[in-house]
Amino acid sequence: MLRYWLLVLETLDKALAKHYGWNCFKAGQRPVIEAILSGKDAIAVLPTGGGKSLCYQLPALVRDGLVVVVSPLVSIMEDQVMQLNKKGILAGCIHSSLTLPRRNSLMHLLKEDKFRLLYLAPERLKSRSIRQLLNEKTNKGKLVAIAIDEAHCISAWGHDFRPDYMRLGEIRSFCPGVPLVALSATAAPKVRADIIRLLNMHSPIVQVCSARRTNLHYSMRRRSKEPLKEVLEALGQSRGASLIYLRTRKSVDKWTKLLQSSGVSAIAYHAGLDKELRHNALEKFLEQPNPVIVATIAFGMGIDRADVGLVLHLNLPPSPENYLQESGRAGRDGLPAQCLVLFSPGDRISLEWAIKSSFAKSPNDLNAHLEQQRFEIAREQLRKMEALAEGDICFEQALLESIGELASKCGRCDCCRSSKPLTDWSAEAQKVLLELEEKKEIELRRLVRNLGKKSDKSEEQLSWLARRLINAELINENVDGMNLLTIKETGRCFVKKPWPIYFAA
Ligand SMILES: [Zn+2]
Numbered sequence: 251m252l253r254y255w256l257l258v259l260e261t262l263d264k265a266l267a268k269h270y271g272w273n274c275f276k277a278g279q280r281p282v283i284e285a286i287l288s289g290k291d292a293i294a295v296l297p298t299g300g301g302k303s304l305c306y307q308l309p310a311l312v313r314d315g316l317v318v319v320v321s322p323l324v325s326i327m328e329d330q331v332m333q334l335n336k337k338g339i340l341a342g343c344i345h346s347s348l349t350l351p352r353r354n355s356l357m358h359l360l361k362e363d364k365f366r367l368l369y370l371a372p373e374r375l376k377s378r379s380i381r382q383l384l385n386e387k388t389n390k391g392k393l394v395a396i397a398i399d400e401a402h403c404i405s406a407w408g409h410d411f412r413p414d415y416m417r418l419g420e421i422r423s424f425c426p427g428v429p430l431v432a433l434s435a436t437a438a439p440k441v442r443a444d445i446i447r448l449l450n451m452h453s454p455i456v457q458v459c460s461a462r463r464t465n466l467h468y469s470m471r472r473r474s475k476e477p478l479k480e481v482l483e484a485l486g487q488s489r490g491a492s493l494i495y496l497r498t499r500k501s502v503d504k505w506t507k508l509l510q511s512s513g514v515s516a517i518a519y520h521a522g523l524d525k526e527l528r529h530n531a532l533e534k535f536l537e538q539p540n541p542v543i544v545a546t547i548a549f550g551m552g553i554d555r556a557d558v559g560l561v562l563h564l565n566l567p568p569s570p571e572n573y574l575q576e577s578g579r580a581g582r583d584g585l586p587a588q589c590l591v592l593f594s595p596g597d598r599i600s601l602e603w604a605i606k607s608s609f610a611k612s613p614n615d616l617n618a619h620l621e622q623q624r625f626e627i628a629r630e631q632l633r634k635m636e637a638l639a640e641g642d643i644c645f646e647q648a649l650l651e652s653i654g655e656l657a658s659k660c661g662r663c664d665c666c667r668s669s670k671p672l673t674d675w676s677a678e679a680q681k682v683l684l685e686l687e688e689k690k691e692i693e694l695r696r697l698v699r700n701l702g703k704k705s706d707k708s709e710e711q712l713s714w715l716a717r718r719l720i721n722a723e724l725i726n727e728n729v730d731g732m733n734l735l736t737i738k739e740t741g742r743c744f745v746k747k748p749w750p751i752y753f754a755a
Pocket residue numbers: 644645646647659660661662663664665666
C-alpha cells in the first residue's frame with residue numbers, strides 16, 4: 251500500500267510538471283486530488299486564484315479517464331475548455347445554446363472516450379441521453395469523478411443560489427461509486443453543510459483554505475453627493491485594470507459617460523448591451539494596458555485578468571459573501587490592490603426593494619416557504635453587509651467572519667489604519683431609544699428631526715447613530731415599504747439598565 255501511494259505521489263508531481271509546468275502544488279490541492287484518486291468524496295473551499303480547477307483536471311489526466319464538471323456559467327465553461335485545448339488536453343462543454351450538429355459531434359467524441367474533461371450546465375443532467383452516457387462511462391470504469399464547480403450555488407444560504415443545483419444529488423443514482431468533488435471560493439459552514447446533504451456526499455474530506463488575501467486593502471466609506479472626484483482619485487492611484495461596479499444598467503451607462511467626459515476612456519458592460527458590444531468590451535478589458543470597465547456584477551465571474559488594481563463598488567454590495575467574491579477579482583497577481591466601497595444609507599433600502607420585487611417577479615418552481623426563507627436570508631445578509639460597512643471592526647476580519655473564518659485584524663484596511671478614538675455613545679443612544687419607546691413606531695427622518703431639537707448632535711450624526719443601533723439589534727426596522735422603526739426587546743433592556751456603547755466616531 252505504501253509503495254502504491256509513493257507511486258501515486260510521484261505520478262502527481264510528474265503530471266503537474268508535464269501538463270502545467272509547475273513543480274509544486276498550491277495549498278489544499280494535493281489532499282483533494284488524493285481523495286478523488288482514492289475514490290473518496292471531497293469539498294474544496296479554496297480562495298480565488300487558489301487553483302480549484304486543477305483539483306479535478308489532474309485526476310482525469312493521471313487516470314486517463316473522464317471527469318464531468320458541472321458549472322453554472324457558459325462563459326466560464328467555454329473559457330476553461332479553450333484553456334485546456336490550448337494545453338493539448340481534450341475537453342468539451344454541453345449547454346443549451348449549442349447547435350445540434352456541434353452537439354452530435356461532441357457526443358460522438360465522448361462515446362469514443364476522447365475527452366478528459368466534459369463541462370455541463372446543471373440542467374443538462376435532466377437529459378436522458380446524458381444520464382445514459384454517464385451511466386455507461388461509470389459501468390466501463392471510465393468516469394474518474396464528478397466535479398461540482400461553484401458548489402455554493404446549491405445552498406439557499408449561498409450568495410448565488412441556482413434551483414437547478416438542488417437536484418444534483420440525483421447524479422449519484424446513475425453514477426454509483428464515482429467520487430464527487432464540490433468546489434467553491436466562499437462557502438460558509440452552513441453552506442458546506444447544505445452541500446454535503448444535498449449532494450448525498452459520503453464522509454467527504456473537507457479542505458478549507460483561508461480566504462485571506464494579504465495584498466488587498468479594503469476601504470468602505472459613505473459616498474458623497476458628488477462622488478466623481480473620489481472615483482477619479484481612486485482611478486488615478488490604481489494600476490493595471492480597474493473595475494467599477496454599479497447596481498443597475500442605467501447607472502452603468504450614466505457613469506461611463508461621466509467618466510468619459512472627465513477624460514477616462516471607460517468601457518461599459520452589462521447584460522442589456524448587445525452581444526457584439528459586450529464582446530468588444532471584454533476584448534478591450536483583456537487587451538488594453540490600463541482599462542477601466544464600468545459594469546453590473548454580470549461582469550467578472552470567470553474572467554481571467556490578474557493585474558486588477560482596483561475594484562470599486564459605487565453601491566452597497568448585497569452581502570458580505572457577494573462582496574468577497576467580487577472584490578476577490580482584485581490583485582490576483584499577488585501585488586497590492588485596492589477594494590473600495592462607496593455607499594449611502596439609501597442603498598440598503600433600494601436594494602431591499604429590488605430583492606423583494608425580484609422574488610415577487612420570478613416565482614420559480616420552488617415552494618413558497620423556501621422563497622420566503624430565501625428572502626429573509628437575503629435581507630439579513632444585506633443588513634450584515636451594511637453593518638460591516640458602517641462598522642469600526644477590521645473590514646477583512648468581519649468579511650472573513652461572515653464566511654465562518656476566524657482571523658486576526660488585517661492591519662491594512664481603513665479601520666485598522668484609522669486612529670479614530672472610540673467614544674461612548676450610550677447617553678445619546680438612551681435618548682434615541684426613549685423617543686422610540688414613547689412614539690411606538692416612527693420613520694427614521696421624523697425620529698431624527700424630533701431628536702435634533704433636544705440634542706447637540708447634528709441630524710446627520712443622529713441618523714448615523716440610529717442606523718448603528720439598528721445594526722446592534724436594539725431597534726427594529728420594518729421593510730414593508732414604510733421602513734418604520736420600533737424598539738426591540740434588547741432596546742427596552744438597555745433603557746432600563748444602559749451599558750456602554752462604543753463607536754469610533
Ligand atoms: Zn483590517
